Amino acid sequence: MRYSQYFIPTVKETPADAEVVSHQLMLRAGMIRKLAAGIYNYLPLGLRSIRKVENIVREEMNRAGAIELLMPGVIPAELWQESGRWDQYGRELLRIRDRKDAEFCLGPTHEEVITDLVRREIKSYRQLPVNLYQIQSKFRDEIRPRFGLMRGREFIMKDAYSFDVDGDAADLSYEKMYQAYRRIFERCGLKFRAVEADTGSIGGSSSHEFMVLADSGEDAIASCNACDYAANVEKAETRPIEAAEHADPRPLERVPTPDKRTIGEVSEFLGVHEASMIKTLVLLADNEPVVALVRGDHELNEIKLKHVLDCDELEMANDEVVAKVTGAPVGFAGPVGLKVKIVADPAIKVIRNGVTGANEKDLHLKNVNLGRDFQVTTFADIRNAVHGDACPRCETGVLEMWRGIEVGHVFKLGTKYSKALKASYLDADGKEQIVFMGCYGIGIGRTVAACIEQNHDENGIIFPIPIAPFHCIISALNIKEEPVREASERIYKELSDAGVEVLLDDRDERPGFKFKDADLIGIPLRIVAGSKNLAQGNVELKDRKTGEVELLPVADAVAKVKALVAEALH
Ligand code: ATP
Ligand code: MG
Numbered sequence: 001m002r003y004s005q006y007f008i009p010t011v012k013e014t015p016a017d018a019e020v021v022s023h024q025l026m027l028r029a030g031m032i033r034k035l036a037a038g039i040y041n042y043l044p045l046g047l048r049s050i051r052k053v054e055n056i057v058r059e060e061m062n063r064a065g066a067i068e069l070l071m072p073g074v075i076p077a078e079l080w081q082e083s084g085r086w087d088q089y090g091r092e093l094l095r096i097r098d099r100k101d102a103e104f105c106l107g108p109t110h111e112e113v114i115t116d117l118v119r120r121e122i123k124s125y126r127q128l129p130v131n132l133y134q135i136q137s138k139f140r141d142e143i144r145p146r147f148g149l150m151r152g153r154e155f156i157m158k159d160a161y162s163f164d165v166d167g168d169a170a171d172l173s174y175e176k177m178y179q180a181y182r183r184i185f186e187r188c189g190l191k192f193r194a195v196e197a198d199t200g201s202i203g204g205s206s207s208h209e210f211m212v213l214a215d216s217g218e219d220a221i222a223s224c225n226a227c228d229y230a231a232n233v234e235k236a237e238t239r240p241i242e243a244a245e246h247a248d249p250r251p252l253e254r255v256p257t258p259d260k261r262t263i264g265e266v267s268e269f270l271g272v273h274e275a276s277m278i279k280t281l282v283l284l285a286d287n288e289p290v291v292a293l294v295r296g297d298h299e300l301n302e303i304k305l306k307h308v309l310d311c312d313e314l315e316m317a318n319d320e321v322v323a324k325v326t327g328a329p330v331g332f333a334g335p336v337g338l339k340v341k342i343v344a345d346p347a348i349k350v351i352r353n354g355v356t357g358a359n360e361k362d363l364h365l366k367n368v369n370l371g372r373d374f375q376v377t378t379f380a381d382i383r384n385a386v387h388g389d390a391c392p393r394c395e396t397g398v399l400e401m402w403r404g405i406e407v408g409h410v411f412k413l414g415t416k417y418s419k420a421l422k423a424s425y426l427d428a429d430g431k432e433q434i435v436f437m438g439c440y441g442i443g444i445g446r447t448v449a450a451c452i453e454q455n456h457d458e459n460g461i462i463f464p465i466p467i468a469p470f471h472c473i474i475s476a477l478n479i480k481e482e483p484v485r486e487a488s489e490r491i492y493k494e495l496s497d498a499g500v501e502v503l504l505d506d507r508d509e510r511p512g513f514k515f516k517d518a519d520l521i522g523i524p525l526r527i528v529a530g531s532k533n534l535a536q537g538n539v540e541l542k543d544r545k546t547g548e549v550e551l552l553p554v555a556d557a558v559a560k561v562k563a564l565v566a567e568a569l570h
Helices: 021-028 044-063 077-083 111-121 167-187 263-270 302-309 319-326 346-350 416-420 444-454 482-497 511-521 531-535 554-568
Strands: 032-036 039-042 074-076 095-097 103-106 130-139 154-164 192-196 206-213 219-224 230-232 253-256 278-285 288-295 314-316 342-344 354-360 363-368 399-414 424-426 432-434 436-443 472-476 502-505 525-529 538-543 549-553
Touching: 021 032, 021 444, 039 044, 044 130, 044 154, 044 167, 044 444, 074 077, 077 103, 077 111, 077 416, 111 130, 111 154, 111 416, 111 436, 130 167, 154 167, 154 444, 167 192, 167 206, 167 399, 167 436, 192 219, 192 399, 206 219, 206 444, 263 354, 263 363, 278 302, 278 319, 278 354, 288 319, 288 346, 302 314, 302 342, 342 346, 399 416, 399 444, 416 436, 436 444, 472 482, 472 511, 482 502, 482 525, 482 531, 482 554, 502 511, 525 531, 525 554, 531 538, 538 554, 549 554
Parallel strands: 192 230, 288 342, 472 502, 472 525
Antiparallel strands: 032 039, 074 103, 095 103, 130 154, 154 436, 192 206, 206 399, 219 230, 219 399, 253 363, 278 288, 278 314, 354 363, 399 436, 424 432, 525 538, 538 549
């Protein structure tokens, strides 16, 4: 490709509305342009990287025995009503009507469509197992689209669905996908980790997320420093904390705390440690008030609580509900005397002579003790794991915290969708059985963005060769000089003929200008062809990642680029 005839609208300044570095660099490098919130044009350079990731995904999916097809983006409402998700999925589902007033949605995920196809076409155990996948645009009306391709509303996903005769066979399909995902993200040159995850609105029995490690990641991950336990904090289990002291209960005391509402404010005001406080939160579970108790220095995990309560919707109560349940304004809630269901984290059990709200304005209670002063309906692990918690799996390890970007997610679905949509087959005895499913997603655009989060410097992107838009850029200094033009064209042809993807910067621009663009768009290898070096038969070869520059005879530079590219693609 010749730069002068191509379309790479680079930008010098950092765009003000881009918070994370991958978003900034993808805009600056002319890879993407925003059309509307969370909706982007993929410009030629961006599309090339997207296609690279798609092809790696495709090759590894095919290698693992999955078969590609393509489903529609527009889905009739009936299918989603049949699975029950039309009502459950909420406002992320973009619903539309056709001219006959029939309802449809833009597909955010395709369990319903694929299960419908399979229930019609697969009749016998002889046709199983089968794993079908597509690479397609999804639409999710995210509340907060941001970070460019990382959290868009329209985004490209690879989604695969496996169908098996029973749970054991489905576990094997899951394992194959898990291994394929490892290969995919390794080939993309990413530092990643597979972690246990919550199954969210997709459902199913268990799942793993593939997390690219990055400080800008929206997810928190806990991992053990001694064993291989790793989980999303949404899911990470905690071990009940042992009692550190066995103090005798002291008499309950009411203490004025004027305008002190938060755990931090009260702890400072009364001079008590946050760990001796009982944080009392009022929530609505399917519109019924419920109170959750966690230790003052811990955080409630709403996903865990939702599982404990087995409800469809869980949200923090508003001020009005809090006042109704506790009799006091927000900031003074406590479990003593409450008449609603109370779910407490086990860490509450070991608090002696604790501090909590008195359910009266500007008042807290001291020396509060479980059993004597308040009761709990249910104890359950409902808090977020924190740095230094004992590992829930091994005896010696403690948890460490990381941040990550979820690029892939694999789920064991069991029979959730096949039961709802009646996808069955006849077994060897002619008996009807329900199929077991798994589903497996990869965010293609998010993978490119995550790669840039991990691979950049102050000058721009540093693409790993496997997903770089081009492998090599030839910066022709002063293209008007005949020897430079001639040599650049020759190198361009030789590399292209050898299958190396080359961008020839043949623009009539100053060298500094060309180098800046080359660095910004992150092409891994750069050949600099200038008349001075060419007079000796040499060119410069620069490695974008290490910054190393070598002066080499033209033929050697060409051979080296070919070798480096071949090595990286294997
Ligand atoms: P998240 O928790 O980040 O919203 P999710 O759990 O909803 O993700 P899945 O339903 O598992 O995501 O979708 C499969 C993959 O699609 C994710 O692992 C992610 O890589 C990608 N993905 C999901 N939502 C988005 C989005 N809004 N923009 C870009 N990619 C996305
Ligand atoms: Mg989501």
